[in-house]
Amino acid sequence: MKVGIVCPYSWDVPGGVQFHIRDLAEHLIRLGHEVSVLAPADDETPLPPYVVSAGRAVPVPYNGSVARLNFGFLSAARVRRWLHDGTFDVIHIHEPASPSLGLLSCWAAQGPIVATFHTSNPRSRAMIAAYPILQPALEKINARIAVSEYARRTLVEHLGGDAVVIPNGVDVGFFEGAEPKAEWQSDSARDPDGGDGGRRGGTIGFIGRIDEPRKGLPVLMKALPKILAECPDTRLLVAGRGDEDEAVASLPKEMRDRVEFLGMVSDEDKARLLRSVDLYIAPNTGGESFGIILVEAMSAGAPVLASDLDAFAQVLDQGSAGELFANEDADALASAAVRLLGDPARRAELRERGSKHVRRFDWSTVGADILSVYETVTDGAASVAADERPGFRARFGLARD
Structure with missing residues (x-):
């Protein structure tokens, strides 16, 4: 299976989400799957061979911390190019509601999309206010994963819908x-x-x-x-x-x-x-x-x-x-x-x-659960492609290739 994974946070500033994505990618590669990760990264950051840089990130206050995110015209173009070149069977977007590559990928992609929600913030006014903007993108997601019951609760209360709970994995x-x-x-x-x-x-x-x-x-x-x-x-x-x-x-x-x-x-x-x-x-x-x-x-x-x-x-x-x-x-x-x-x-x-x-958090268990979600959304589906509709391209002022 060809899997594209979208990391919202800068690869050069380690954190729990980045570690989870890294370990998931390497677990899938060991199982014989073809994996590409799109992530923000500074030019001088050494990257594993499976990571593609979407460019430099900027620090933004997010969820009680300061996250390094990537957003804008150039980032949107890089997302489309990565989707076009990857011809993925499924893309797995992490934190699709964050103002970074996850949201850009939701807007840009057509085809099987899985999203993982990591954030637990039951009082997120920003998420409530942003819902009208997020809704068209989030409706394209075929399957939702939450890393805990509390992340699932945040998703349900602020964005609607539901998610299966699959915890973060550890070797x-x-x-x-x-x-x-x-x-x-x-x-x-x-x-x-x-x-x-x-x-x-x-x-x-x-x-x-x-x-x-x-x-x-x-x-x-x-x-x-x-x-x-x-x-x-x-x-x-x-x-x-x-x-x-x-x-x-x-x-x-x-x-x-x-x-x-x-x-x-x-x-x-x-x-x-x-x-x-x-x-x-x-x-x-x-x-x-x-x-x-x-x-x-x-x-x-x-x-x-x-x-x-x-x-x-x-x-x-x-x-x-x-x-x-x-x-x-x-x-x-x-x-x-x-x-x-x-x-x-x-x-x-x-x-x-x-x-x-x-033992319930080992990748042998967590990875199998995630793969089951991939298989569910890809059954009989075409591969992921970049969204070529005029509305998406006009949103970012992108000329047709």
Whole structure:
């Protein structure tokens, strides 16, 4: 099958949607399908052979964050050219309601279209206001996927229709088979049979953009003094981009050496980090429709403590596969972290439950579900082509080739 996948966000600024699209493309390629991904990308960005650049993106506030999107006359022309050259059996558009390549592709394409909705924002006034513009494009979609029940709810409430829920996928084996890194492990983790020597604490992990408040690092920093007061041998490993000095500014100076910033890490080091920590904490405060980092942490065997966002609770099986604390409550976070760091048996229980629960998110399951959707919409259909109707071309002032 020839599959065209549309990525709305810039390929050179990694995020959950980009990772999902990358992993989906590579999973399909391993199965023998022919895949092309259209994505915004700067000229100097190294791209995998299956990615086609739609040009440079610009930063735009979107869904409580800043997304790098691509829109306009030149982008529309590149979308049409990609569709024309690809002769795809199906195109899979991610975030078709965002002002980027997804919406342009909806406008431009004729033929089998599958769309995945990642956003969970039950109070999106912008989406409601934009509905008259979005409606003609969204009506061309043959099948809709939502990555969670909360993303599906946003779609239903704001755009109408419905969607099948298929979660984001993870290569469970990749994280499960990663080698822990000794320098990131606590003494007790390195020598589980040697006793803890009276040490109180362990290694906590956090992965996310440091300078994006909704990822929750400020909440964790606020909780850290109380954690260190009870578990003085604890240290926090932080992986992600952002201002490191600003991140620790609220901490007493004598505690700042308990935080180690790793910067941006490779996929391999992310897996090794998650395999090394005694506890992974996800203190995100909102704007999450799924929680891929939780799935990755469970895949690596890390006990998870997360804020009780609806999407996180769903991923963690309502607290069965990982513990939850009250969102934005630093005291609740600190109390739960202290309890878990002092309870190896409970952490082992969470590892076991998480490792079993996470199998439903493996690409062997998720990929098969997505392929079933592709097969449903392509059964007896012609391949995807660029929309040659005068109305589309006039919208962007494009001359006929």
